[in-house]
Amino acid sequence: MDSDQAVAPRNHWKTCSSFVIGCLVAVSLQVIFFSPISPEVLEFPPDSSVLLLQSNSKLQEVIKLGEGLLDKPEDVAIDEDGVLYTATRDGWIKRLHKNGTWENWWHVESEGLLGLTVTRAGDVIVCDAENGLLKVNEEGVKVLVSHFNGSKLRLADDVIESSDGTLYFSDASTKFGLRDWHLDMLEAKPHGRLLKYDPGSEETSIVLDKLAFANGVALSADQDFLVVCETLKFRCLKYWLKGDFKGETEIFIDNLPGTPDNINLAPDGSFWIALLQLVSPRLKFIHGSRVVKRVIASLQVSKLWVFGLHKKATVVNVASNGKQIKRSFDDPTGKVMAFVTSVLEFEDHLYLGSLQTNFIGKLPLNSV
Numbered sequence: 139m140d141s142d143q144a145v146a147p148r149n150h151w152k153t154c155s156s157f158v159i160g161c162l163v164a165v166s167l168q169v170i171f172f173s174p175i176s177p178e179v180l181e182f183p184p185d186s187s188v189l190l191l192q193s194n195s196k197l198q199e200v201i202k203l204g205e206g207l208l209d210k211p212e213d214v215a216i217d218e219d220g221v222l223y224t225a226t227r228d229g230w231i232k233r234l235h236k237n238g239t240w241e242n243w244w245h246v247e248s249e250g251l252l253g254l255t256v257t258r259a260g261d262v263i264v265c266d267a268e269n270g271l272l273k274v275n276e277e278g279v280k281v282l283v284s285h286f287n288g289s290k291l292r293l294a295d296d297v298i299e300s301s302d303g304t305l306y307f308s309d310a311s312t313k314f315g316l317r318d319w320h321l322d323m324l325e326a327k328p329h330g331r332l333l334k335y336d337p338g339s340e341e342t343s344i345v346l347d348k349l350a351f352a353n354g355v356a357l358s359a360d361q362d363f364l365v366v367c368e369t370l371k372f373r374c375l376k377y378w379l380k381g382d383f384k385g386e387t388e389i390f391i392d393n394l395p396g397t398p399d400n401i402n403l404a405p406d407g408s409f410w411i412a413l414l415q416l417v418s419p420r421l422k423f424i425h426g427s428r429v430v431k432r433v434i435a436s437l438q439v440s441k442l443w444v445f446g447l448h449k450k451a452t453v454v455n456v457a458s459n460g461k462q463i464k465r466s467f468d469d470p471t472g473k474v475m476a477f478v479t480s481v482l483e484f485e486d487h488l489y490l491g492s493l494q495t496n497f498i499g500k501l502p503l504n505s506v
């Protein structure tokens with residue numbers, strides 16, 4: 139406008155600074171009132187628990203299986219014949235035959251395929267954050283559970299079959315789906331649960347509620363208890379299925395030196411757990427302030443940046459009673475293995491799934 143041309147530089151500066159102040163106020167209001175999260179401050183385990191782990195870079199020695207063929211293979215399962223199964227970000231359920239060839243077995247319209255397990259009947263059960271719990275076999279893919287108690291499952295995460303055929307599976311969050319899992323982590327409230335599916339009645343029921351990002355699920359060697367990991371509490375819980383404590387819950391292991399993802403039973407009765415973000419000054423800063431969390435949630439910054447997940451990978455072997463970390467392997471730089479989400483022991487090798495790689499890592503245990 140013509141009149142604007144005549145405005146003195148001083149006034150111009152005033153207009154400009156009020157604009158900047160206006161913007162700051164708007165951003166603050168956005169952060170405080172319209173933030174996608176209402177966060178809690180997150181408690182970190184004592185520093186001493188992290189110091190327990192000696193870095194050894196052993197995960198940099200993995201053999202890469204299916205390199206280039208596998209888009210973020212989060213979990214790995216192996217059947218009794220030694221056929222390896224994984225589910226990838228591009229919606230494929232793939233398998234590696236004993237003769238070394240990969241097969242694109244079935245495709246699902248989903249970018250949310252996560253944990254999987256092979257049942258005794260030979261079916262593969264897959265957690266699909268977009269569609270629920272899937273049963274996969276030579277006939278195709280069937281949705282077993284898509285809803286619970288009237289609402290759609292948003293983040294089915296990991297599953298295990300007990301000897302009576304019951305499927306125990308985690309639903310990491312009832313509030314945020316896979317695309318927004320980082321918001322659940324920032325919010326740090328317990329929106330997760332452990333569910334069970336009875337294949338006889340085809341009914342689903344709740345086992346444990348209010349878990350802080352319910353993640354990996356495993357059964358003990360004689361199936362007297364199951365373990366479910368609560369990522370945001372740096373711990374895994376033990377839920378008794380048999381005996382005097384049946385139906386009771388206690389802590390299996392806490393103060394883990396990182397946030398636990400998937401857990402698997404090892405042949406000797408111990409457990410392997412993949413640990414995600416290790417404790418870092420940046421994470422402590424972020425998780426120590428509700429305001430910082432709100433700002434980060436509003437800014438849509440990279441999930442990997444927030445948590446530094448691309449910078450490290452660690453797996454630990456925990457005694458069968460949860461009392462001790464027996465061994466740990468890591469890649470301290472994330473150069474070869476980063477964002478490792480699962481670790482499975484089979485015939486003296488570890489198989490490592492990841493949400494960062496395009497391969498599955500295989501580590502011979504007798505050489506490490």
Ligand SMILES: *[C@@H]1O[C@H](CO)[C@@H](O)[C@H](O)[C@H]1NC(C)=O
Pocket residue numbers: 235236237238239
């Ligand atoms: C490998 O084994 C699978 C399953 O038995 C079979 O379908 C495939 O043709 C075999 N591939 C080769 C190259 O032998």
Ligand SMILES: *[C@@H]1O[C@H](CO)[C@@H](O)[C@H](O)[C@H]1NC(C)=O
Pocket residue numbers: 287344
């Ligand atoms: C089922 O949904 C109702 C209504 O939203 C809720 O009150 C109840 O707690 C839910 N039950 C379970 C087991 O989640």
